[in-house]
Amino acid sequence: MDIPVAATAPDSREVWDSLKRAIAHSSGFQRWLSEKHSAMKLEQPLDLDACVTAYLRQALETLAY
Incomplete structure (x- = not known):
């Protein structure tokens, strides 16, 4: 039985909150x-x-130099 990836993957809000x-x-x-x-x-x-x-944003701008 295959489980759809979308059903098991966390949504972007959950990922952002965790990050x-x-x-x-x-x-x-x-x-x-x-x-x-x-x-x-x-x-x-x-x-x-x-x-x-x-x-x-600041970290990425610093790394861009």
Whole structure:
């Protein structure tokens, strides 16, 4: 009996949530977030999606050099 791949593969939201949690717990992200947070002196809670996206964008731009 063959199981369709789509039925067993996680959807993109599940993959993003898992990846986001892993990145958020990494020491590199924690250091980056600490630096950004203190530089901007933010008092409101941060949007984790936006922070991880910005972190990944900056990391990729740095690697592109």
